[in-house]
Amino acid sequence: MLEETWRLGEVSVRDIHRAFEERIAYTTLMTTLDRLYKKKLLERRKDGRAFVYAAVVSRDDLDRGIKE
Secondary structure (H helix, E strand, O other), X not given: OHHHHHHHXXXXXXXXXXXXXXXXXXXXXXXXXXXXXXXXXXXXXEEOOEEEEEEOOOHHXXXXXXXX
């Protein structure tokens, strides 16, 4: 999910659902994005009835944090 967010810049649950070729339940993806948001790895804004998510950390920062 983060890879797709980094690649696109901003994503909705629908974008991620398409990226996974609809093999994973929409609600599972929605829950996972919400958890990444609560862990402060993503930020989100309201766009109509949906949220649009963007990465707060870069791939390098995340890798560095995991290694530490």
